[in-house]
Amino acid sequence: MSQVFQDHYPENVAHCYGCGRLNELGLQIRTVWEGDESVTRFLPRPEHLAMPGYVYGGLLASLLDCHGTGTAAAAMYRQEGRAMDTEPAFRFVTASLRVDYLAPTPMGVELEIRGRVKLIKGRRVVVEATLHAQGKATVRGEVVAVQMPESFLSP
Amino acid sequence: MSQVFQDHYPENVAHCYGCGRLNELGLQIRTVWEGDESVTRFLPRPEHLAMPGYVYGGLLASLLDCHGTGTAAAAMYRQEGRAMDTEPAFRFVTASLRVDYLAPTPMGVELEIRGRVKLIKGRRVVVEATLHAQGKATVRGEVVAVQMPESFLSP
Numbered sequence: 411m412s413q414v415f416q417d418h419y420p421e422n423v424a425h426c427y428g429c430g431r432l433n434e435l436g437l438q439i440r441t442v443w444e445g446d447e448s449v450t451r452f453l454p455r456p457e458h459l460a461m462p463g464y465v466y467g468g469l470l471a472s473l474l475d476c477h478g479t480g481t482a483a484a485a486m487y488r489q490e491g492r493a494m495d496t497e498p499a500f501r502f503v504t505a506s507l508r509v510d511y512l513a514p515t516p517m518g519v520e521l522e523i524r525g526r527v528k529l530i531k532g533r534r535v536v537v538e539a540t541l542h543a544q545g546k547a548t549v550r551g552e553v554v555a556v557q558m559p560e561s562f563l564s565p
Numbered sequence: 566m567s568q569v570f571q572d573h574y575p576e577n578v579a580h581c582y583g584c585g586r587l588n589e590l591g592l593q594i595r596t597v598w599e600g601d602e603s604v605t606r607f608l609p610r611p612e613h614l615a616m617p618g619y620v621y622g623g624l625l626a627s628l629l630d631c632h633g634t635g636t637a638a639a640a641m642y643r644q645e646g647r648a649m650d651t652e653p654a655f656r657f658v659t660a661s662l663r664v665d666y667l668a669p670t671p672m673g674v675e676l677e678i679r680g681r682v683k684l685i686k687g688r689r690v691v692v693e694a695t696l697h698a699q700g701k702a703t704v705r706g707e708v709v710a711v712q713m714p715e716s717f718l719s720p
Binding site: 475 | 583613630658660664
């Protein structure tokens, strides 16, 4: 079984620009567990700049967003003691997003986002995440993710 | 003189993926004043989806982000009673971003973001904005923008 969270999104909800494996023009981020932390690694494209040398903040917000919804889904499987390839599938959407830009993020290096589940309550999961470039934390964020209605997930 | 805020960004800081007129692959958003409100209109591309029929939240965050930094720059010109084509230029970066997703945003329609300046204090401007689709508010956000150091703006 793939360890990548996004590989288990149901086909009809796997088109997201940020994390859908079926969106050919999208970012197609991939997230895995490393212990209790969820980790996404991503190399921005040359056009993803804010100004020469630095990564665009909207892209960084997008990475945190999809990292958060992916972590939320994986956390629900963990809480239920189920593998990610079992039914029913979990898929989350973002209710709110907060992003603090701590320092400029350099272009040309692989970025690493590390997340932690802060809270699981009912259909809601709160994920905190920090983005690092060359070992330095440059962005910190929090995603409040909410489980998608089952009606979206039925084939 | 162009009324579009982003037309007056200095060339060396006009490459932003969200709002740089010189980023050929970027979103190239354009923002104008309508009275005391700043307004950006944008039609998402077909790939900018969250799931079929709905716009990707990361794109919506990106639109609010650049709408906010553009509004911050324009507000500083206004406060100084200067036209946007006068020197020295103003250009802002995002310190923090908060986005609340109120309802799904439909694909296939032009989105309208309307912003207001909440606070100007020193080099910091806080902009509140609401995004509408077909007249319905679907996203609300707040951008804390900070004036870019002059060293970035010199040619």
